[in-house]
């Protein structure tokens with residue numbers, strides 16, 4: 001099974017269910033891009049006390065498709081921002097991280113993520 005990012009996987013959302021992060025950090029440990037959106041870069045740099053150029057130089061690379069930046073990964077494929085079981089930039093982490101598995105996911109994601117489901121009201125689009 002492949003893992004990945006919001007742009008390149010099928011999302012299977014379930015109406016009436018929201019998943020709460022179980023802090024397993026599995027999604028921080030698999031290989032692949034951790035996409036940085038344009039507006040996220042200055043926010044994360046400021047949180048780390050760096051200027052944007054230094055942050056880009058030290059912690060990012062081109063995405064696989066070369067259409068934007070990704071956070072670097074360590075040799076073992078963990079995200080460069082993962083320290084033990086904690087995200088170093090948790091309050092300002094990228095939308096890719098904050099959104100999984102509720103705004104994007106991929107077939108079989110339940111096998112590699114310990115988020116737990118809670119029931120939420122289903123919104124009626126007609127209201």
Ligand code: SF4
Nearest residue numbers: 028079081082087097
């Ligand atoms: S930025 Fe934080 S939440 Fe996102 S993959 Fe890296 S360590 Fe995990």
